[in-house]
Amino acid sequence: MKLDSLYSELTLKTNAKHVLLVLDGLGDIATREQSYLTPLEAANTPNLDALSKISAQGRMIPVAPGITPGSGPGHLGLFGYDPIEFQVGRGVIEALGLGLELKPGDVCARANFATLDSKGIVTDRRAGRIPTETCEKLCAMLAAKIKKLGDTQVIIKAGKEHRFVVVFRGKGLEGPLTDADPNREGYAIPTVKPRDPKSVKQKKMAKLITDFYKAALPILAKEKPANGFLMRGIAHQPEIPLFEDRYKMKAAALAVYPMYKGLSQLVGMKKIEGPQSIAEQFERYLTDHDKYDFFFIHYKYTDKAGEDGNFAAKKKAIEDLDAALPILLKKKPDVLAITGDHSTPCAAKGHSWHPQPVLLHSALSGSDKLDRFTETGANTGSLGIFEAKYLIRLMQANARAFDKFGA
Amino acid sequence: MKLDSLYSELTLKTNAKHVLLVLDGLGDIATREQSYLTPLEAANTPNLDALSKISAQGRMIPVAPGITPGSGPGHLGLFGYDPIEFQVGRGVIEALGLGLELKPGDVCARANFATLDSKGIVTDRRAGRIPTETCEKLCAMLAAKIKKLGDTQVIIKAGKEHRFVVVFRGKGLEGPLTDADPNREGYAIPTVKPRDPKSVKQKKMAKLITDFYKAALPILAKEKPANGFLMRGIAHQPEIPLFEDRYKMKAAALAVYPMYKGLSQLVGMKKIEGPQSIAEQFERYLTDHDKYDFFFIHYKYTDKAGEDGNFAAKKKAIEDLDAALPILLKKKPDVLAITGDHSTPCAAKGHSWHPQPVLLHSALSGSDKLDRFTETGANTGSLGIFEAKYLIRLMQANARAFDKFGA
Secondary structure (H helix, E strand, C coil): CCHHHHHHHHECCCCCCEEEEEECCEECCCCHHHCCCCHHHHCCCHHHHHHHCCCEEEEEECCCCCCCCCHHHHHHHHCCCCCCCCCCCHHHHHHHHCCCCCCCCCEEEEEEEEEECCCCEEEECCHHHCCHHHHHHHHHHHHHHCCEECCEEEEEEECCCCEEEEEEECCCCCCCECCECCCCCCCECCCCCECCCCCHHHHHHHHHHHHHHHHHHHHHCCCCCCCEEEEEEEEECCCCCCHHHHHCCCEEEECCCHHHHHHHHHCCCEECCCCCCHHHHHHHHHHHCCCCCEEEEEECHHHHHHHCCCHHHHHHHHHHHHHHHHHHHCCCCCEEEEECCCECCCCCCCCECCCEEEEEECCCCCCCCCCCCCHHHHCCCCCEEEEHHHHHHHHHHHCCCECCECC | CCHHHHHHHHECCCCCCEEEEEECCEECCCCHHHCCCCHHHHCCCHHHHHHHCCCEEEEEECCCCCCCECHHHHHHHHCCCCCCCCCCCHHHHHHHHCCCCCCCCCEEEEEEEEEECCCCEEEECCCCCCCHHHHHHHHHHHHHHCCEECCEEEEEEECCCCEEEEEEECCCCCCCECCECCCCCCCECCCCCECCCCCHHHHHHHHHHHHHHHHHHHHHCCCCCCCEEEEEEEEECCCCCCHHHHHCCCEEEECCCHHHHHHHHHCCCEECCCCCCHHHHHHHHHHHHHHCCEEEEEECHHHHHHHCCCHHHHHHHHHHHHHHHHHHHCCCCCEEEEECCCECCCCCCCCECCCEEEEEECCCCCCCCCCCCCHHHHCCCCCEEEEHHHHHHHHHHHCCCECCCCC
């Protein structure tokens, strides 16, 4: 028997309110440059401190030991989906990140403009990193002329610099395909192929990509330096069991950035639009408190500061969130989890594999008697170090949403 | 290669004595009501304290994160059997709990007396919770008239209030079946069906249940309010590899309550009858020390107090056990593990998913330099937080019962 089936069998519907508060990239490491304090340790966090004294703590492995996740796997894990089992193609993630609303069956591709020589050999895989405005102009040109290929709708959306996304919406399409990208300069663009040679849908999709190149390359022929393009991560939106079916909870997402709105929609959460600051997000939680069972609240700025290697900014982002926390606690959820989707250590200037700290509070969380919420403290908490995909199961347990297993 | 096969391959026979001392429902949580102390933390335990200073500690997940086990899965895990792989039907657990001695192939069902209207509709699933004496009288009536169905022996045993158990002993029988219980009032009793429609044995068993109803309902027809009954958890005793074959250890169970005697017999432990108090159980261990390699000693009162939400009683149950501990230590086992089968927090008034603390002592356990045996201390122990099914493997390792793996 699969563990997920056991969880499903035992799941009860409750009236409990759950909040999953994600400080993106929260986890960090203690280094000499910062007197061996992490941003969480250095920050002034009176509200988190108070919560810590009455909560359980632990650390979470986002995917598997040593694996650094992107935002996709990071959040799928937090939502309780095994990020290795439920893989979302880069095209899909990129499309979500650009705010495109995807439909089941849509096939998405990440693309970049590139420079080709007269023989079609790739001479610059990023077309000299053309400015975003040029990219937008080129995408508009393509979109004006290529609206459909046969019965398939084509949606083209510009990203930053040389990057764009193409979505194919039609019947009987499926990924994944091999990349239309030699992955190095000096080679021609390879023809895409089905990853599964037996799949009729992948064959149809591969032909569509070829047709797209036939239609698009002549439009770009006279452009300099972006007279070509590469396509990667061509895949359809995977079938993911809906959050509500899986957990018997109606879920809403309070996120500001499109990528996180998109990821929450992938699992069927309701996207709440409007709030721009964490205080506004918390206020909206108060307003919508009775409408949902589960709130995913996403805060981006810890990750941004970590990516920039900006310790002071990460510390401040934590302090800003802490200052807003009393708004959320006006209607204290029955189960509250505060964590990150992964670590983004300032010293690494990027995502990392280090387990992120997690704080869990409910009437049954118990207290680990820790005075603060920090990485070092979390190491000694009663939750131990566990895979992030189990967090939501622990939240369910804390809401008494599981029947007893066996007599 | 399966991990269990690797363990088996490496297992050596040793002369070491092992004791697994289970304080049922030992684990607890720190709450404000009890000044953030757990019963283990609040209790006066000089003998456990002394042991703690020379032992390793950790915490164990009974089944999987967030899953609250019943006594069955809790103990199977402690005995080293994956409780999800080896599921024991509720009928079997109930029969064991009533002290019935089961044979391989027996199919057991939990039953309760119920009230039916003239059309056979269930109007009260518990027949007004009839007194235990009435239940015993009705069971005796049924047992007197239904001893066999075809070549199958039928054993009927009364439980508490409206509950009873029916065991079918014969050839070619198998569960699980669907329930003969509409699970709500206002509906007729459904006919049971094989869970696996291809199983000939389950088909035979389903017919036996139908025949049992045909024979039993007329006997009860004039009873009020118990003129009917429901049957659930109909399943056979699963095939479980014998403890002695699996671990190369002869095992004995020193348990007072029938359920735990039954669970230990399920895996082939020898049931030692007689002792009623923990001091008597320890004395008997001293007497029988040379006869077995492994002693499972079960202590119920921590769980009972937790179920009642009685903090003082749980604390006292721990202190009583601590006071008796020097008897056991007169012949200190080579490997001693002290733990629970799950947590039963006073605040939850029932079993829970919180990892239970475990203490492991042997010449090779090392010391975690912890002054006491508590949940909070165990969080930081060298055993970490691990699944309970591995405890017995750690005990074997501490007895040097595993050959080196690879050169």
